[in-house]
Amino acid sequence: MKLISGGVCAASGFLAAGVHCGIRKNKTKRDLALIYSEKTCNAAAVYTTNLVKGAPLTVTRNHLHNGTARAVIVNSGNANTCNANGIEIAEAMCALVAESLGISSDDVLVASTGVIGQPLPLEPIKGGLPQLISELSDDGSDCAAQAIMTTDLTKKEVAVEFELGGKTCHLGGIAKGSGMIHPNMATMLVFITTDAAISPAMLQKALSSDVKNTFNMISVDGDTSTNDNVIVMANGAAKNPVIEEEGEDFAEFMKALNTVTVALSRMIAADGEGATKLLECSVSGAASEKDAKIVAKSVICSSLLKAAMFGADANWGRILCAIGYSGANVDINKVAVSFANGKGEIFVCKNGAGVDFSEEKAKEILLEKEIEIRIALADGTACATAWGCDLTYDYVKINGDYRT
C-alpha cells in the first residue's frame, strides 16, 4: 500500500471540480464542489446522530436507498439546516445536477456546510453549475477540496494505491472540518472514492466499522454538527473480483480505507479551529475497548488540558482529572501518563501520582506541533486512539462572530 496524489480523483473514472458560485461573499473562495463518476457506483454513507439533521442528509439518505450513486454536489457557506424549505432546495440541487449531467436525480447525493438557519438561495448554485460541470476533470480534486472548506485553513486530501486479486486499486478522499467537530456515528464532510469493486452491503459495512475508530474518535470542540456526513463511492473500474463477503480482499480494502480515514482524521484535528497543535491520545491496557475509547476521548475533550497544551504546560493533573470523570472503568491508582513525540518521551505520572520530571524536557516536547499523550492503564489489554487539538485564543476569535 502506498500513498499517492490525486485525492478524490485518484481512483479511475472519477472527475471533480470546485468553483465560486456566490453563496459566499468572498469571490476568491470556491463554494461549490462536484464529484462525478463516469459509471454508476455502489455507495454507502454514515450520518450525524444529532437530532437536528441538515436537509441535505435527508435527501442523500433517500437517494442512497438503492445503494448506488454517480455524483455528489456540495456547497460551503450555508448548511441548509433549520430552514423551512431545506428539503426542497436540496432536492432542487440534485435535480439541477442530474439534468446537466443527463443522469437520474436519484443518483445525485448532496451535502452542505456553513451557517445554520439561513435559507440557502438556489440562484447562485444554478448560475455556477455550467462552469462547475465544464471544469470537471481527473485532476479536479484540489479545487473540490478547496470548495468544501469553511473555517478550515488547510485543504484535506489523501489517496492510496493497493492491490486486490492482482489488480491495482486506488482509494482517495477529501474532507472539510474545523469547528463543531465531535462526531458521533459519522462526521464532518468526507467524500471518498475508489475504483475497487465492492458490493453496497460490504461497502457500508466497511465504512460503518471504520468510522468508529477514526472520525468518531476526533473532537475539536465537543459540538456534534447537524451536517456530519461521510460518503464513499466505489465504481469497480479496477476490475478486481467484486468483494461480496469478508475475507482477505475485504481486509485489504479495510486497510486502504483506514489509511485514508486516519490521515483525514488527523488532518481535521490538526486543523481544528484556532489550533496550533495536533493532540493524539493513545490509551493502552484498558479493561475493554469501550473503556479505552471513553478515556481517550475524555482527555482530548478537556478544555483545561487543551489550553494547557496550547501553553506547553505539562499539567498532567488535568489528564488524571479527565480520566476520573470520564465514566470509564479504571483503577486510577495504576495509571501512568507520558508525553511523547519526535523529541522523546517523558513520564509525568506513575501509579496515579506525580513523578519527578524535567520541566525543561517536558517543555521541549510540548512545544512541538504534534503531541502524543500516552496513557497506560493496567486493567486489561484493550487500546484506543483519539485525536484533538489545543484550545487557543483564535478558537474564541473565530467563533465569537462567525456569522459576520
Place this chain on the structure above:
Amino acid sequence: MKLISGGVCAASGFLAAGVHCGIRKNKTKRDLALIYSEKTCNAAAVYTTNLVKGAPLTVTRNHLHNGTARAVIVNSGNANTCNANGIEIAEAMCALVAESLGISSDDVLVASTGVIGQPLPLEPIKGGLPQLISELSDDGSDCAAQAIMTTDLTKKEVAVEFELGGKTCHLGGIAKGSGMIHPNMATMLVFITTDAAISPAMLQKALSSDVKNTFNMISVDGDTSTNDNVIVMANGAAKNPVIEEEGEDFAEFMKALNTVTVALSRMIAADGEGATKLLECSVSGAASEKDAKIVAKSVICSSLLKAAMFGADANWGRILCAIGYSGANVDINKVAVSFANGKGEIFVCKNGAGVDFSEEKAKEILLEKEIEIRIALADGTACATAWGCDLTYDYVKINGDYRT
C-alpha cells in the same frame, strides 16, 4: 426571607478567618481559611463524582461519619490530590486545628483547592495556624471567602434571614470556583452555615436534593473537578424546634438553602474563568425534568455557543445544534428560542426554524452582562435552569499556563 450580610458568619455562633500562610507565593493573597462553630453542629456534605478524589474529601467523609462537626480548615493554591502522602497531610491539617482549638480531630473537616499532583507542604499551614485562630471572629467571613479563591476574580458570599417556628434563623455561605467547573452530584468548594436546628439526616436530605438543581446545573468548562465539595453545618443556636422530618419547617429551610445556593451558583458561573457574561438557560415545556436538565446543560456547555455569546452574536443555530446532540427526548420541530434580559426579549427561532428578527435589537440584548436563553419545548410541562458563562480569550490565557 431577606438577604443579609455576614456570609458564613451570618448565623449565630460561627466564627471565621482567612490569612496568608505561604502555600501561595503571592504574599498579598490569603490562602488558608478556617470556619469554626462555638458548639457542635450537625453537618452534611456532597462530594465530586470524579473517580480521582482529592485526599481532603476522603478525610472529610471519614470525619463526617457521625454527622457532626465543629470546624472546617481550607487551603487554596494546592488541591492535595494525586499525591502519595495526601491523606496523611489532610489528617495532619485536621489534627493541628483540633489541637489548637481543643476539640476532637474527628470534628474537623478539610478541603483543598489548587493545582493537582504537587505534594502539599504542612509547614506553611502549621506556621499560619496561630494567626488564623487568633483572627477568628464573627465578621471573618470576608477574609475566609478571600482565602479560598484561586483564579476567582470575585469573592462569593451570601446569607439570608428567615423564620422557623417563630424563631429568627440565618443561613449563609461562601464559595470558590472559577475553572474546572462542571459539577456532578456536588461542586466546587462551598461552605454553608446555619443556626437553624435540623437533624443530620434532614440536613443531608436538604443538601443532596438542593444541589441537583443548583450547583449541579452550572458549567464553566465541562471539567468535573477532583475536589468538588459542599459542606453545610447547622448549630441549632436559633433554638427553633429541631427539624426532624418533612413538613412546613423543612420546606422553609429548603427555601432558605435554595436562595443561598442559587445566588452562589450564579456567582460562580458569572465568575467563570475569563468570563465576561453570565448565561442562564431556562428550558420549559419538556417531556420530563430529566430532559429539561439535559437540554439546559447541553446548551450552556457548548463551546461554540459560549464563544458566540462572547461576541454578542445571535447565532441561534448553535443552540438548536446543542439541543439536537444533547440526547434529550425533544421534538426539534416544535422548539422556540429567545434571548432575554433587562433590555427586552427577542425570538430568534420558532417551530425549529429561524424567524426574522432585528439583529440590532439582538445585539443590544447580547451585549449585556447577563443573558437568559429561553428554550420553549412543546413536549410537556417540565422545566429546568442551568447557568454558565461565555468562552473568552482570557479562559485560554488563564489555563494556558496555570502552574507557573
